[in-house]
Amino acid sequence: MNPQVQIQGTVPAGTGYNFAYLDEGTKRMIRRAILKAIAIPGYQVPFAAREMPMPYGWGTGGVQVTAAILGASDVLKVIDQGADDTTNAVSIRRFFTATAGIATTTRTAEATVIQTRHRIPEAPLAEGQVLVYQVPIPEPLRFLEPRETETRQLHALAEYGLMHVKLYEDIARHGHIATTYAYPVEVAGRYVMDPSPTPKFDNPKMDDCPALQLFGAGREKRIYAIPPYTRVRSLDFEDHPFRVQSFDRPCALCGAEDVYLDEVVLDDAGGRMFVCSDTDHCESRRADGHMGEAA
Amino acid sequence: MPHDLARQLAHGFADPVHEGQAVFRAAMEALSRPGRIRPLPTGLRPPAPLTPELAALALALVDADTPVWLDAPLRAEPAVAGFLRFHTGAPIVASPEQAAFALIADPARCPAFTEFAQGTPAYPDASATLVLAVETLSDESGPAFTGPGIRGTERLDAGPLPADWASRWAANHAGFPLGIDCLFVAPGRLAGLPRSARPVTPEATPCT
Numbered sequence: 001m002n003p004q005v006q007i008q009g010t011v012p013a014g015t016g017y018n019f020a021y022l023d024e025g026t027k028r029m030i031r032r033a034i035l036k037a038i039a040i041p042g043y044q045v046p047f048a049a050r051e052m053p054m055p056y057g058w059g060t061g062g063v064q065v066t067a068a069i070l071g072a073s074d075v076l077k078v079i080d081q082g083a084d085d086t087t088n089a090v091s092i093r094r095f096f097t098a099t100a101g102i103a104t105t106t107r108t109a110e111a112t113v114i115q116t117r118h119r120i121p122e123a124p125l126a127e128g129q130v131l132v133y134q135v136p137i138p139e140p141l142r143f144l145e146p147r148e149t150e151t152r153q154l155h156a157l158a159e160y161g162l163m164h165v166k167l168y169e170d171i172a173r174h175g176h177i178a179t180t181y182a183y184p185v186e187v188a189g190r191y192v193m194d195p196s197p198t199p200k201f202d203n204p205k206m207d208d209c210p211a212l213q214l215f216g217a218g219r220e221k222r223i224y225a226i227p228p229y230t231r232v233r234s235l236d237f238e239d240h241p242f243r244v245q246s247f248d249r250p251c252a253l254c255g256a257e258d259v260y261l262d263e264v265v266l267d268d269a270g271g272r273m274f275v276c277s278d279t280d281h282c283e284s285r286r287a288d289g290h291m292g293e294a295a
Numbered sequence: 296m297p298h299d300l301a302r303q304l305a306h307g308f309a310d311p312v313h314e315g316q317a318v319f320r321a322a323m324e325a326l327s328r329p330g331r332i333r334p335l336p337t338g339l340r341p342p343a344p345l346t347p348e349l350a351a352l353a354l355a356l357v358d359a360d361t362p363v364w365l366d367a368p369l370r371a372e373p374a375v376a377g378f379l380r381f382h383t384g385a386p387i388v389a390s391p392e393q394a395a396f397a398l399i400a401d402p403a404r405c406p407a408f409t410e411f412a413q414g415t416p417a418y419p420d421a422s423a424t425l426v427l428a429v430e431t432l433s434d435e436s437g438p439a440f441t442g443p444g445i446r447g448t449e450r451l452d453a454g455p456l457p458a459d460w461a462s463r464w465a466a467n468h469a470g471f472p473l474g475i476d477c478l479f480v481a482p483g484r485l486a487g488l489p490r491s492a493r494p495v496t497p498e499a500t501p502c503t
Binding site for chain 1: 312317446
């Protein structure tokens with residue numbers, strides 16, 4: 001075997017990095033964690049997260065999961081709060097363009113791998129797509145029980161009474177469940193899981209989703225997964241059933257209803273408008289001729 | 296002699312980065328959609344009885360961090376352990392319970408699942424993955440499964456397997472989240488059966 005041939009195959013021209021930045025040993029370690037995460041839906045698999053060339057909180061966990069699964073023929077989409085054009089999304093997309101030389105897109109339907117910070121695209125996902133979440137704090141019980149040794153026992157015993165007490169206290173104080181993001185879910189009838197700080201509006205999209213969902217937490221060094229077509233139930237009570245946010249107006253640009261909206265301040269005189277948080281969804285609708293009141 | 300060793304040693308992946316990624320993605324798809332058969336092309340020619348597909352999964356997934364257990368036919372051929380040690384650096388262990396991965400060339404004589412690491416209640420991921428080289432692999436017949444990754448039910452027929460395979464699998468699933476996960480490989484193909492796959496028994500189907 002000619003060692004030069006191997007090196008040429010592993011290094012994208014001109015970057016000096018291995019394909020998708022991570023070394024092969026790290027990728028194998030992450031890949032093994034992903035396989036166990038898929039076999040045990042909702043369970044947080046510890047992994048030896050590496051230092052990445054970006055600060056914690058910028059998606060180091062998601063980036064490592066993406067780097068481990070990415071192949072040369074993948075098409076990558078990266079969103080930050082639904083938008084393809086914000087700093088975090090642009091820099092991660094550029095990172096993989098530079099280190100893996102792969103194709104990128106902003107169109108949900110064209111992507112094979114979608115890395116997301118805190119939104120699930122409005123367009124339905126399909127089989128064959130992988131949604132990679134950036135997760136800051138993977139442990140849903142962390143703010144109720146700070147000790148990892150204890151939360152691990154609670155998961156082992158499927159003892160989730162604490163979480164129900166927390167939701168109940170919401171009702172006692174506010175009259176309704178006031179948790180609006182990182183709303184806890186039960187995966188496949190066993191593990192309670194933090195869906196990352198997505199708005200609870202997106203929770204129903206996790207249920208019975210045709211795409212594979214992978215979650216990476218870099219600082220906390222955890223990977224977890226929801227396989228396709230898996231039951232994902234948002235925790236609730238019979239007399240206080242789970243409900244998503246609703247908006248009293250459509251998107252100002254594309255007129256979409258039943259989507260998650262961002263508030264945009266227009267001036268210092270109280271002017272504001274509400275627009276789709278999912279920029280690709282909004283642009284596709286406007287290209288199809290849909291118009292909102294501010295378009 | 297070094298020259299002889301180089302001549303005898305079967306080659307690994309020609310392109311370790313992309314071939315390893317492709318094999319991993321096939322395994323990821325297989326485990327996330329239990330019962331669906333995935334293509335697994337490989338150009339490897341490892342020493343028999345290690346099949347090209349067993350070798351491909353080993354090269355893609357194991358390394359010095361993952362103890363590997365070999366079943367009796369693989370253990371009987373020293374070139375198999377030599378191939379795996381050279382290309383992966385994985386420690387070859389004598390006892391199934393120490394293994395993170397088990398390579399099984401004779402699935403009909405697969406040891407009891409309970410001989411392999413099941414994980415612990417706090418760390419169910421510390422459990423073995425069995426890679427079994429089967430002769431037949433079909434998703435049109437055989438026992439039906441349901442659970443995460445499966446829309447409705449999926450069937451998976453692999454063989455030859457031990458006669459008590461169905462009861463072994465039922466017990467393995469009943470222990471969830473503990474248990475082992477299986478990858479079945481046949482020439483050019485791969486299917487997965489994670490511990491989350493629940494066997495659908497005929498009498499349980501019309502449950503209301």
